[in-house]
Structure formats: structure tokens, C-alpha cells
Amino acid sequence: MEIIITDLTRFSNPEIVCIAGINQDTGECVRPLPYIKLAECKKHNILPGNVIDGDFKKVQNLDKPHLEDCNYTKLNRKKICTSEEFEALLESDISNSISEGFGYSFPEKGKVIPKESAPSKSIITLKINTNNIEIVKDGFKEGKIRLNLLDNDGKRFSFLSITDLGFYNYAMKHFHDKDFPNIINSFIRKQETVFLRVGLGREYQDGFWLQINGIYTFPNFDSEIRSYS
Numbered sequence: 001m002e003i004i005i006t007d008l009t010r011f012s013n014p015e016i017v018c019i020a021g022i023n024q025d026t027g028e029c030v031r032p033l034p035y036i037k038l039a040e041c042k043k044h045n046i047l048p049g050n051v052i053d054g055d056f057k058k059v060q061n062l063d064k065p066h067l068e069d070c071n072y073t074k075l076n077r078k079k080i081c082t083s084e085e086f087e088a089l090l091e092s093d094i095s096n097s098i099s100e101g102f103g104y105s106f107p108e109k110g111k112v113i114p115k116e117s118a119p120s121k122s123i124i125t126l127k128i129n130t131n132n133i134e135i136v137k138d139g140f141k142e143g144k145i146r147l148n149l150l151d152n153d154g155k156r157f158s159f160l161s162i163t164d165l166g167f168y169n170y171a172m173k174h175f176h177d178k179d180f181p182n183i184i185n186s187f188i189r190k191q192e193t194v195f196l197r198v199g200l201g202r203e204y205q206d207g208f209w210l211q212i213n214g215i216y217t218f219p220n221f222d223s224e225i226r227s228y229s
Contacts, residue, residue, distance in 0.1 A: 001053070001054060003021030003022060003052050004021050004024055004050070004081055005020070005047065005048050005049065005050045005051075006022055006029075006048060006197055007019060007020035007021070007048070007197050007213040008046070009164060009199070009211075010165045016036065017036055018035050019031070019032060019036060020213070021052060027092060027093065030056050030068055030070050031069050031123075032071075032075065033069050036075075042228050045077070047166075049083075049086045051080070052077055052078065053076045054072045056071070056072050057071050057072075058070055058071075063118070064118035065102075065119045065208060066122045067121060067122070068122060083218065083219070086216070087193070087195075090127075093125040094127045095125065096152055096153065098124070098198055098210070099153060099155065101121075101124030102119040102121070103120075104119060108156070109157075111158075111210040112205075112210070113208045114206065119200075122200040125195055125196070125197055126151070126196045127193065128152065129194075130188050130191050130217075133149050133150075133188065133215075134147070135147055135181040135184055136148055136181060143171075143175060145167065145168070145171045145175075146158075146159040146160060146162060147159075147160045147162050157210065160210055161211045161212065162211070162215070163199070163211045163212065166225040166226050166227070169228075170225045191217040191218060191219070192218060192219060193219075194215065194218075195216045196214065196215055196216075197216075199212075199213040
């Protein structure tokens with residue numbers, strides 16, 4: 001099965017990463033397990049937009065919401081899809097809002113789904129007005145970035161965790177620059193479209209917390225963010 005990588009996310013353990021992708025033919029989301037070593041991703045230059053071929057089999061007896069988990073025996077990077085193909089893939093997967101996508105009505109300032117309300121998916125795609133998101137520094141944890149969002153249904157989500165590996169690496173290099181994060185917010189607002197890959201973390205404190213797995217801008221992207229350099 002071929003998937004196009006849509007998520008490349010980091011953990012507190014910097015030696016491993018989580019990738020997820022969408023089968024272009026079926027629209028199915030696949031999260032390969034076990035998690036992949038960062039060194040392997042760098043070696044094969046696995047990045048969002050790459051087409052990966054693998055033998056994927058659903059993990060047995062999965063609990064909601066992480067029904068995308070699949071074991072694999074091999075992964076091969078085949079090619080890089082075009083910007084137009086990647087945008088079309090994201091467009092085909094969009095939900096109108098976070099609440100609609102996960103089938104859970106978030107309260108004001110809410111960002112966790114209780115265990116008893118676990119949805120049947122753990123990753124969705126949003127298409128957001130470029131003026132309605134803002135990258136900010138975490139006021140409580142040094143070296144962390146967060147995302148503020150005005151969703152398409154009018155709900156506001158504040159200080160969402162950004163697990164996008166490319167954004168994290170970019171932030172670590174520029175965190176103390178005078179114009180950061182204003183420079184990246186200015187870049188985003190000059191684009192026509194921004195897609196967010198919104199995920200749910202593994203269970204924590206009897207719930208599943210929202211996180212931003214990927215931030216993709218069109219027609220342009222910042223090459224420093226979408227690389228390992």
C-alpha cells in the first residue's frame with residue numbers, strides 16, 4: 001500500500017518520531033507502528049509529501065480513538081508528490097471544524113476529549129483562514145511554541161501543543177530571534193491557504209488532548225521548516 005506522509009511528529013524522546021499518512025486511493029489514514037527512529041527518517045529523507053510504500057496491517061483489538069495504528073514489515077520511500085497533489089490530498093480529507101471532525105462538542109477553552117467520549121479517529125484535517133491562526137511562545141515553558149486558533153465554527157482554541165517536527169526544529173533555531181514568532185506569522189498570513197493536521201495524543205489523565213501535528217501553507221512553504229537542515 002502507498003501512503004502520502006501527512007504527519008511527522010516529535011516525542012519527548014528525540015530519538016523517535018511518529019509518521020502518519022493517507023492512502024490516496026481510499027482516503028484511509030495509516031499510522032505505522034512501531035514508531036520510527038529519527039535517524040532512519042533522516043537517512044531516507046522522509047518528510048511530509050513523500051510517497052511511502054509499505055506492508056501495513058491493522059493492529060488487532062484497537063481502542064478508540066487511535067484506530068489508524070498499523071504494524072508494518074517494510075517501508076520504502078518511492079517519490080515526492082507535487083505541491084498540487086499534496087494540496088489536493090489534504091483538501092479531500094478536510095473537516096469543517098475540530099468539533100465536527102472528532103464528533104465532540106468542545107466547550108469554550110476546551111482541548112481534551114474525555115475517555116468515555118473517545119471518537120473513531122485520532123487525526124483530522126482543517127482548512128483555516130490564514131488570519132485565524134497564530135503561533136505564540138509558551139508563556140510558562142521556555143523553548144515551547146503553541147498555536148491559537150479561531151475555528152470555522154467560531155470556537156477559539158488557545159495554546160494548542162505543536163508537535164510538528166519541522167516547526168519544532170525551526171522554532172529551536174529561531175526562538176530567541178527578535179522577530180520570532182512574528183516573522184512566521186507574517187509568512188503564513190501572506191499565503192492563500194493553510195491546512196492543519198489536528199491530532200489526539202495518547203490517553204493522559206483520562207482523556208485525549210488536542211495537538212497540532214502539521215501546519216501546511218499554499219501556494220508556498222518555508223523550506224527551512226520542511227527539511228532536516
